[in-house]
Amino acid sequence: MIAAAPQPDALLGWMECLSDPTRLRLLRLLERHELGVAELCDILQLPQSTVSRHLKVLSDQGWVRSRAQGTGNFYRTALEEMDAPARRLWVLAREQTEAWATVGQDDLRLQRRLTEREADGQAFFAGAAGEWDKLRTELYGDAFSRAALAALLPPDWVVADLGCGTGHFVAELAPCVRQVIGVDNSAAMLKAAKRRVNGTPNVDLRRGDLQALPIDDGLCDAALLVLVLTYVSDVPAVLKEAMRILKPGGRLVIIDLLPHDRDEFRRQLGQQSLGFEPPRIAAMLREAGFSGATVRPLPPEPQAKGPALFLASAAKAGS
Numbered sequence: 001m002i003a004a005a006p007q008p009d010a011l012l013g014w015m016e017c018l019s020d021p022t023r024l025r026l027l028r029l030l031e032r033h034e035l036g037v038a039e040l041c042d043i044l045q046l047p048q049s050t051v052s053r054h055l056k057v058l059s060d061q062g063w064v065r066s067r068a069q070g071t072g073n074f075y076r077t078a079l080e081e082m083d084a085p086a087r088r089l090w091v092l093a094r095e096q097t098e099a100w101a102t103v104g105q106d107d108l109r110l111q112r113r114l115t116e117r118e119a120d121g122q123a124f125f126a127g128a129a130g131e132w133d134k135l136r137t138e139l140y141g142d143a144f145s146r147a148a149l150a151a152l153l154p155p156d157w158v159v160a161d162l163g164c165g166t167g168h169f170v171a172e173l174a175p176c177v178r179q180v181i182g183v184d185n186s187a188a189m190l191k192a193a194k195r196r197v198n199g200t201p202n203v204d205l206r207r208g209d210l211q212a213l214p215i216d217d218g219l220c221d222a223a224l225l226v227l228v229l230t231y232v233s234d235v236p237a238v239l240k241e242a243m244r245i246l247k248p249g250g251r252l253v254i255i256d257l258l259p260h261d262r263d264e265f266r267r268q269l270g271q272q273s274l275g276f277e278p279p280r281i282a283a284m285l286r287e288a289g290f291s292g293a294t295v296r297p298l299p300p301e302p303q304a305k306g307p308a309l310f311l312a313s314a315a316k317a318g319s
Contacts, residue, residue, distance in 0.1 A: 025102065034067070162213065163228030257309060
């Protein structure tokens with residue numbers, strides 16, 4: 001089907017819009033970067049009234065669009081929204097302006113402005129570096145960083161959260177993988193987890209013992225044991241069950257307590273252990289058949305009142 005030719009009024013309007021050298025210079029700049037009026041005045045070396053007048057003409061004809069930010073506006077071309085003949089006319093006009101000396105000057109001043117933008121950001125971070133973590137948490141919270149890490153998981157994975165408790169990790173993992181299986185032997189914890197996931201279709205919550213998991217052999221790509229092992233009497237048995245449900249090449253991740261002497265803390269939380277030495281965890285993982293075990297202490301968080309934690313990971317042999 002042959003596209004209809006532009007009507008005379010449309011064609012003449014496009015040509016009139018592109019007939020002014022200032023508007024051509026504006027379009028060249030705004031095709032590459034979103035810029036504010038003050039930046040455009042500096043680059044073009046023209047007063048604000050002149051720049052604003054030409055921007056209005058370009059906006060009225062649909063060549064540029066604006067975005068409010070604070071008390072000002074930022075502009076960018078809207079070429080993708082223009083008719084194909086208008087875009088072809090602009091390509092021709094842009095080619096014919098390449099050798100203009102004024103355009104070369106515009107490019108140099110544009111680069112200076114962009115460098116200044118970057119310097120502004122660097123200056124902010126130079127001053128904020130000492131307080132950045134606190135400031136970022138105050139402004140944005142900290143859930144986004146966990147979400148970013150979870151999103152690195154392959155979307156077709158099946159992940160088991162063993163000792164899932166109230167479903168904190170189950171809820172965070174569910175949007176990122178094919179299925180999350182949460183297992184816990186506490187009916188109260190599972191009830192809270194069900195409220196949290198609220199019928200999420202790829203979440204399967206199961207009541208069961210960690211030493212006899214209600215999960216088929218080789219079903220899972222990864223498994224988590226987060227703050228679980230201090231509550232169990234037979235850690236090797238739990239690790240062997242985790243090995244059983246993993247596919248060849250599947251990974252196990254453990255977070256738990258480093259050794260401490262706070263027996264009152266242990267009794268208060270109903271734990272059976274005062275934590276684990278990293279070499280002991282690594283040895284138990286190897287004895288359970290895992291390979292490539294790594295165990296490292298985690299830096300205590302500023303507001304954390306409990307004992308320090310470790311992070312361990314290992315893989316089931318196979319590909």
